[in-house]
Amino acid sequence: MRTAYRVETVRAAEAELMARLPEGALMQRAAAGLAAACRTLLPRVYGARVVLLVGSGDNGGDALYAGARLARRGAGVAAVLLGARAHEGGLAALRAAGGRVVGEHDDPYEVLAVADLVLDGITGIGGRGGLRPDAVPVARAARGSDAVVVAVDLPSGVDADTGEVTGEALRADATVTFGTYKPGLLVDPAREYAGALRLVDIGLGASLPSVPELEALQHEDLARMLPVPGAESDKYRRGVVGLVAGSARYPGAAVLAVEGALRGGAGAVRYVGPAGDAVIAARPETLVHAGPPAKAGRVQAWVVGPGLGDGPGVPEVLATDVPVLVDADGLRDLSPEAVRARGAATLLTPHAGEAAALLGVSREEVEAGRLAAVRALAARFGATVLLKGSTTLVCGAGGTGPVRVNPTGTSWLATAGSGDVLSGLAGSLLAAGLPAPDAASAAAYLHGLAARRAARGAPVSAGDVAAALPGAWRDVTGG
Template sequence: MRQAHTVEQVRAAEAELMARLPTGTLMQRAAHGLAHAVLDLLDGGYGRRVVLLVGSGDNGGDALHAGALLARRGCRVEAWLLSPRAHEGGLAALRAAGGRVVRGVPDAPSRPERPDVVLDGIVGIGGQPGLRAEAVAALAALAGVPVVAVDVPSGVGVDTGELDGPHVRAALTVTFGTHKVAHLVDPAAAACGVLHLVDIGLDLPAPVLEALQPHDVARLLPRPAPDAQKYARGVVGVRAGSARYPGAAVLSVAGAATGLCGMVRVVGDPAVTAQVREAHPEVVGDGRVQAWVVGSGADDAAAEALAAATGDGVPVVVDADALAHVSGPLPVPAVLTPHAGELAAMLGVTRAEVEAAPLAFARRAATTYDAVVLLKGRHTLIVGPTGPGRVTTAGTPWLATAGAGDVLGGLIGALLAAGLDPFDAASVGSWLHGAAATLASGGGPLVAGDVARALPGVVRTLPLG
């Protein structure tokens, strides 16, 4: 499982470790990991040109020591010092290895030939969002050159994933000890590029954010017992679709009817349920369930469907049209699955505000509605009223297609019915949904039904839990 920690947690762990190690050991570990990651990116060092953008903190020290190692491997290294102060030990090491040091941004005629890579050591994890003018000028002078960010791209909100002003956009981010929130939460995560984690031996507390990996999903996934029967595996009910949006019910049931629970029931407009049964002959009608999925394409019937589902005393997945009728905590455990626009309407803010600070608004909604909130996006967030959140990084941009959210709601409902709690059901469902989309896409376009059809294949590829 990928884990993300706050700046305060990381600094405390670093201080505890440094108290037990010789001075400078931790920085050397970071610098070695950084240098090797750069060499892998460059496919070797000899003759390569590297520019270091160096600020005043330890982040700049990591870049300078890594630059010294790169110089010893044949790279031509030049450090641009963007602050009156720089790490003295790192400067000495770079100079001793044959690296060049200049103050500020050199004039165009005196700049080295175009570098192969830039190391961003401008601001460390303690920096605030945004960059100073000299850093902006340095990045402009090097526009088009791939950037390797040291720990985090400078200028992003490390603990929030938010952006406020100019920032580095990296091709690769090399981080140390643990991931930070900005690595996993958009919009900052989109500025990180590929992530590479270097283990420097930190002893860390519980994370504030987690990202499930295949072995985590395999461990959590409900699997049938040797003596399983359909009712024991869970029954999920779907109240979705309408005369205007009949396909939403078909797709919601498609997500639920992927074999992860024992039975699927569908309730609603007779014409709509007839279409569902034609597409899914294994689906049955009204009766007892262990979870409900409500709202996808429900149109004017959404309020009634939500009231009926929550009156049944079982967990519920609330999606799409039904979200507009959630005015406070529901009487049953719930997973709310809004996109940014729907969450904005629920909280009385703008969509732009939610997209700028998705983690903050997802947490606000989880507290306001005392529910698990799954906020859909490039990196989908899953948060409850308390405890660490989760983020889903599995998926493909092709998943941004009509009906994909209907499939997701049905899938989460099936996992609820099979026995997962709302937080695990939402996070496992989100991961499976993204992985199925990637499998179905194969690098090209897909439609929502493709995602549902690919889900069993994804489950078959998981390691034994």
């Protein structure tokens, strides 16, 4: 599992470690890892032209020491100083290794125009509010060149804690981060600026707390979560998920939600609503009932909302004593009091526009501060929240504890009906017995993985994603 920590936590861990190490040892560890990563990004080091963009902080020092290591291997290294002061030891090391500093009579833009690799050490993890005005033209020149841009710890201009980008930032092709991931490297919009990520171990592990700010599941984590039927299992022991979805106008939403649910680990799917004929035509194994939900039969979890329009069902489902997933039309006018009054788990799955309506803010505010938005929703409703989007986030009820960020997916998922498939899948995992945060995280992971398998660089439909779910499940479990 990947974990990410806030700047305050990282700095405390670094201070604790530095107190036990010789002076400068931690920076040397970071610089060694940074230089090694840069070597893999160059066709060859000897004769390569490397430009260091150096700010006043420790990231500038890391860049200078890494540049010195590259210079000793035969690279031509030039440093462009952008801060009021630069790390003295790093400057001395660079000069001693044969590197040079671009002075007041040199043109930094000429150096950047012919660079093979640019190291972005302008600002560090404490930077806020975008690049300073004097750094903007240099950053633009770096990005406009043919050079590979490598961010030192974090792209300059992005917020390490929130993933927000409130000014101009330097987009990297790769980011080499030290000790642990930072939330901004995993959450959009900042994630888009980070490029490929590489983590350099500098020995922080024992100094970091056990509870991170962010978690990103990997295959092995998911494999431990997913339900596996035993020898004595039958369709009822495996769980039954109920779906209140679809309408005369949107029967397809019901079909797609059922498709997702049938592939989610529960033993059976009960459908309640007006799209029963369409559901049976597509998936005859579905148990169909005209309604109301209370008369449809026993379920272990409900999904309500996809394609529901103004149809009934939300209050009746919220009144049950089993886990409930609320999506799409079910989120309209949803009352925090009604959700908080429930004795069983509730999972909300809004996209940014729906989240904005629930919070009473603009969609732009949610998209710019996704981490804050998912925590605020989970706290307001006392529910687990899966916030869909370019970065899908899952936050447990109450808004405290680690937020899970989904590492799978593709931009091709932005297609009609894909959210209905996700709702059915997550609801099925709830019915199979997974806690709401695990059901949401596992569903997002499998959904994204299935989309990658189905797309392979081409457009896909929601039905394609649903059909690829069994393959994604096998990818994770090795089946």
